[in-house]
Amino acid sequence: MQTELEKNFLLDFEANQNIAHKVCRIYTTNQDAHNDLFQEIAIQLWKNYSKFRGDAKFSTWMYRVALNTAISLYRKSTRTVKTQDISDVTFKIQSSEYDNTEELQLAALYNAIRSMNDIDKALIFLYLEDKPYKEIAETLGITEVNARVKMNRAKDKLKKILKP
């Protein structure tokens, strides 16, 4: 028997679960670790859901909790950078007619992000998700000016990794 709160939570989470999956993809390198982190994010979200007032969008709140869990509370340290699992971000089968540039770019992007440190990962992730600087600053707990500076540095690092 589920309570009203549980039902709302499950609806919210199910609709936004892609956010958690993307966070898991950039912070872990294999499926087991992905599932573990996903579960920890689910636990953290549920644990704090009763305090979530709904004055912010659920997805906004979810970005914060998911990133914090990945950065600070996730216990297993199977996060060494490896290229072996890159195939899991190659979604479509290669064919001669199909233009796979975007697919290769995505794979390269994931690989590059995975090699960055936890904070830079978060910054780049929020940039790719098109979050405004105000929200990025609030999520990370830094000033907006600082967020801009840090973001530019993180982007420079990313560019270097993508095109050395």
Add this chain to the structure above:
Amino acid sequence: MDLSQYKKAWENQPDEKNKISALDIYKMTQAKSTSIVKWILIIGLLEFAFWIIINHFTSGIEYNKVYEELNLTYFFKYSYYLSYIIVVIFLFLFYKNYTSISTTDSTKTLMRKIIKVRRTVKFYVYFNISISIAAIILLNILIVNTPNGIETLLGIDQSNTDSSNMITIYVASQIIGAIMMILILLLFYYLLYGLLLKKLNKNYKELTKLEELN
């Protein structure tokens, strides 16, 4: 080089293939968290239980009769009580740290709190090691100051002379014993907490980088 083409690729990425159903999400939320701070609390509690059991089983041992003869029973009793009180205080601090940490804080606030956890654990380890050293020193002062203390402790016939040689051996073995005990304690704590705190340490360094400009 422009990142916008990569950003476009990111935006066009398909949704996760293995969608988790609401039922599975529900099952997940019923599982226990495995966060680092929780583990520090659990290990602290287990360690506390471990020492209580050790003390409980060693208190009845024959050897303690020697301490009785040396009038050291109270010394042991009160030092145990004192260390229990202090360990309970630390466990309370671990628990408070555990409850104050929330993923809904901003990343920086969250990390600050985690650094506090790290500091508490560090203090706890230093405290336990220094109290062991203090106990060894105090115990030896008491034994040396008791007439025929060393002889009684070692169970040697007091009429047997050549006691200066024996005292040298005694002091040397005490020092070696103390060093070994401290090394074992350090290893014990490294295995228990050091490995758990490794990741926190790494994030701490990243936090200081984040604060550089503030």
